[in-house]
Amino acid sequence: LAGLYTDSEDGLPTGTSEEQAQVEDACQRLFDELAGPDGKLLRESVHLRRSDHVAYLHAGLGSLGEGYASLDASRPWLCYWIVHSLAILSPEPLSPSLADGVVGFIGRCIDPVGGGFCGGPYPGQSAHLAPTYAAVNSLVTIGTAEAYAVIERAQLGSFLLRMKQTDGSFTMHDDGEADVRGAYCAMAVATLTGQLEARLARGTADWLLRCQTYEGGIGATPGEEAHGGYTFCALAALVLLNQACRLRLPALVAWLSQRQMAHSGGFQGRTNKLVDSCYSFWQGGAFPLVHSVLHDLGQLPADTDLYHAPGLLDYILVCAQAPHGGLRDKPGKARDYYHTCYSLSGLAVAAAAHQLAGVPSEWVESVGVVNPVFNVLNARVDQALRHF
Amino acid sequence: RLAASPPPPAGSATTDMRMSTLTELFADLEPIPQDEGPEPIVRIAYPEGFQTVMDYFRRVLVNGEYSERTLKLSGEVIARNAANYTAWQFRRKCIEVLHADATPEERQRAWRDELEYCGKRGLENLKNYQVWFHRRSCVSNLGDGSRELAFVEEILAEDSKNYHAWGYRQWVLARFGLWEGELDFIGRLLREDVRNNSAWNQRYFVLKATADLASPELLAAEAEFAEGHIELSPTNPSPWNYLRGLLEPVGYDAVPRVRAMCEERAAAGGAQPGSDGGRVMAMGLLVDVLLASGSREELDRSRALCKALGEMDPIRAAYWRWRGSRIGV
Numbered sequence: 001l002a003g004l005y006t007d008s009e010d011g012l013p014t015g016t017s018e019e020q021a022q023v024e025d026a027c028q029r030l031f032d033e034l035a036g037p038d039g040k041l042l043r044e045s046v047h048l049r050r051s052d053h054v055a056y057l058h059a060g061l062g063s064l065g066e067g068y069a070s071l072d073a074s075r076p077w078l079c080y081w082i083v084h085s086l087a088i089l090s091p092e093p094l095s096p097s098l099a100d101g102v103v104g105f106i107g108r109c110i111d112p113v114g115g116g117f118c119g120g121p122y123p124g125q126s127a128h129l130a131p132t133y134a135a136v137n138s139l140v141t142i143g144t145a146e147a148y149a150v151i152e153r154a155q156l157g158s159f160l161l162r163m164k165q166t167d168g169s170f171t172m173h174d175d176g177e178a179d180v181r182g183a184y185c186a187m188a189v190a191t192l193t194g195q196l197e198a199r200l201a202r203g204t205a206d207w208l209l210r211c212q213t214y215e216g217g218i219g220a221t222p223g224e225e226a227h228g229g230y231t232f233c234a235l236a237a238l239v240l241l242n243q244a245c246r247l248r249l250p251a252l253v254a255w256l257s258q259r260q261m262a263h264s265g266g267f268q269g270r271t272n273k274l275v276d277s278c279y280s281f282w283q284g285g286a287f288p289l290v291h292s293v294l295h296d297l298g299q300l301p302a303d304t305d306l307y308h309a310p311g312l313l314d315y316i317l318v319c320a321q322a323p324h325g326g327l328r329d330k331p332g333k334a335r336d337y338y339h340t341c342y343s344l345s346g347l348a349v350a351a352a353a354h355q356l357a358g359v360p361s362e363w364v365e366s367v368g369v370v371n372p373v374f375n376v377l378n379a380r381v382d383q384a385l386r387h388f
Numbered sequence: 389r390l391a392a393s394p395p396p397p398a399g400s401a402t403t404d405m406r407m408s409t410l411t412e413l414f415a416d417l418e419p420i421p422q423d424e425g426p427e428p429i430v431r432i433a434y435p436e437g438f439q440t441v442m443d444y445f446r447r448v449l450v451n452g453e454y455s456e457r458t459l460k461l462s463g464e465v466i467a468r469n470a471a472n473y474t475a476w477q478f479r480r481k482c483i484e485v486l487h488a489d490a491t492p493e494e495r496q497r498a499w500r501d502e503l504e505y506c507g508k509r510g511l512e513n514l515k516n517y518q519v520w521f522h523r524r525s526c527v528s529n530l531g532d533g534s535r536e537l538a539f540v541e542e543i544l545a546e547d548s549k550n551y552h553a554w555g556y557r558q559w560v561l562a563r564f565g566l567w568e569g570e571l572d573f574i575g576r577l578l579r580e581d582v583r584n585n586s587a588w589n590q591r592y593f594v595l596k597a598t599a600d601l602a603s604p605e606l607l608a609a610e611a612e613f614a615e616g617h618i619e620l621s622p623t624n625p626s627p628w629n630y631l632r633g634l635l636e637p638v639g640y641d642a643v644p645r646v647r648a649m650c651e652e653r654a655a656a657g658g659a660q661p662g663s664d665g666g667r668v669m670a671m672g673l674l675v676d677v678l679l680a681s682g683s684r685e686e687l688d689r690s691r692a693l694c695k696a697l698g699e700m701d702p703i704r705a706a707y708w709r710w711r712g713s714r715i716g717v
Contacts, residue, residue: 008623008662008663008664009621009662009663010620010621010622010623010624010660010663011660011663012582012620012621014580014581014582014583014621015548015580015581015583016581016583016584017583017621060430061429061430062429062430062431063430063431063432063433064430064431064432064433065432065433066432066433066434066435068432068433069432069434069435069438069468069469070469070470070471071432071471072432072434072438072442072469072471072472073469073471073472073473073474074471075430075432078430079429079430082430097427098429100427101425101427101428101429102429104425104426104427105424105425105427105428105429105430108423108424108425118474119472119473119474120422121422121423121424121425122423123420123446123449123450124420124422124442124445124446124449124474125472125473125474126473126474126477128473172473172517173473173477174477175477175480175481175525176473176477176521177517177520177521177524213589213592213633214589214592214629214630214632214633214634215589215629215633216629216633219555219589220551220555221555223558223562223593223596224551224554224555224558224589225551225554225585225586225589226589227551251636253707254707255629257704257707258625258629258704260703260704261703262701262702262703265703270549270585270586271585271588271625271626271629272583272584272585272624272625272626273549273585299714299717300710304706304710305706306706306707306710307704307706307707308702308703308704308705308706311703355706
């Protein structure tokens with residue numbers, strides 16, 4: 001995809017440009033292996049290795065190696081990353097026994113005293129908005145009556161309210177840090193369980209808007225650097241609050257667009273940082289959100305993309321797929337469930353783009369339709385909203 | 389990263405207590421095993437000792453014991469999983485409970501010890517939310533941020549764009565008003581790497597807090613600063629974004645030389661083999677500059693620039709097409 005313009009060192013190599021060059025070389029090697037005689041990527045020879053990924057995902061759902069001890073306070077995340085990835089790749093739902101296992105485990109992570117979900121079974125850990133979001137998303141993805149029954153709405157609601165601060169932000173847990181992730185997790189969970197009410201929403205949009213920077217993207221808290229993860233969280237939260245139109249939208253779109261890498265097609269998280277497959281969703285997934293806002297304002301036709309979906313798909317399929325299943329940040333990094341989830345989520349978003357010329361149908365057919373606000377299968381979101 | 393990063397190799401934690409010491413210390417308590425239920429999923433193969441420590445931690449949580457020995461235990465939990473936010477929260481509670489009736493000096497001493505503990509853990513776990521939040525708590529309780537800028541500088545020397553470090557630094561600056569010297573610090577970082585966007589963001593942060601961003605003198609000086617850095621590496625997006633961020637709210641005619649610079653670079657004024665001399669960046673900014681002026685010719689030019697950019701910057705073709713379509717609407 002090299003155009004006439006690519007970032008260059010301009011005769012002044014620095015740490016940033018050296019690292020960038022290394023990554024471009026690694027990606028280029030993979031593209032070259034799959035190029036035809038004209039030097040262009042032969043997309044038809046690149047396959048989405050579904051069964052390898054499904055096998056990797058099922059293995060993780062069962063057990064994980066010692067290295068995952070550092071995620072012992074994020075086990076609902078592990079559930080969600082795996083269950084959501086499977087839902088994207090595979091039209092059949094989880095087997096009843098696996099679904100029972102997930103539902104049972106998530107249920108064990110509830111804080112029965114203060115509400116919310118913990119990073120692992122209770123007792124042992126305290127409630128936290130991130131595992132709460134992951135838990136609710138897992139249950140919604142499974143979508144059975146038993147899954148819904150795990151959620152005790154009022155208790156969950158009281159946890160969310162307790163995290164709410166007077167300035168409109170949300171702390172992640174009691175005596176914890178407050179940043180845009182908190183607002184997103186709270187808004188998403190509240191919406192899915194039908195309890196996004198005035199008390200919970202008050203002042204949050206105002207606080208989120210303060211996090212948009214001079215670059216147009218959004219940071220973790222007011223003043224912090226524009227960053228893909230936080231941009232997604234703030235934008236999605238504002239969409240749920242119906243106040244995304246208050247953002248400086250042209251600046252946001254310009255920043256988002258600038259984050260797609262000319263050389264590899266993937267996304268970087270911040271200006272002058274490296275491509276990372278997880279931003280396939282955090283940045284890639286922000287596009288349908290901003291699209292819907294602009295469309296509602298009459299500023300964007302329905303069938304128009306604002307990013308290069310084929311380029312993103314090239315990165316995911318060529319550079320992010322790991323040899324024996326799973327997906328990774330970039331060539332040279334090890335696969336993991338987080339990157340598997342967000343690469344596949346980005347794949348699902350891109351599969352729903354409008355301008356997919358030249359993309360093999362095999363890449364995008366039978367890929368689950370994802371609701372980009374929650375990053376859960378659309379059909380499951382609708383079902384949950386009806387239920388609650 | 390929103391969730392914890394991929395796991396490091398096992399066995400990297402430094403632990404203070406031997407298992408035998410730990411079980412002796414808590415001999416009066418019955419540990420609580422983790423409730424995995426009848427159909428366990430996402431089971432982690434915990435390294436040796438991990439489960440023992442966690443089983444005792446579960447017990448002291450249930451008992452609500454905040455003591456010297458449970459403070460030690462929380463350290464053992466953190467050594468094995470620095471992302472265990474419950475353990476960090478527990479530590480803060482221990483310090484509070486243990487020193488509830490202490491003198492202010494004793495309390496200060498306790499928070500200083502805690503800060504030192506935090507510093508050690510920080511250097512091992514640069515990308516961990518909990519370490520940084522704990523540090524913030526310690527420093528808040530101490531009411532003294534005098535050594536914090538040096539600490540953050542140390543971290544940034546290892547990882548010049550560490551997001552937590554920069555966020556924490558912003559908190560320290562604002563909380564303690566330690567603005568003096570920050571622009572110099574930023575300047576040093578930019579001399580090391582003109583492409584460090586975190587440093588550029590910090591510059592905006594400092595000026596927003598300490599200066600008048602609408603002042604013509606400041607805008608002229610900052611535009612010159614940005615231009616100087618564009619000279620060094622014209623394809624570097626950071627100073628271009630900085631220029632746009634500064635001028636867009638007040639109007640590009642606040643600093644007319646910016647337009648002149650864009651015109652020059654957009655006309656392929658600086659292209660060399662392997663570099664477009666900032667042509668695409670300049671054309672992009674020129675689109676915004678011309679839009680603001682509003683005259684018919686300038687809007688037409690703006691539209692033409694978007695068309696050209698669609699060819700020269702093909703990854704953003706869809707974006708440029710849309711932008712062009714919005715001009716004059």
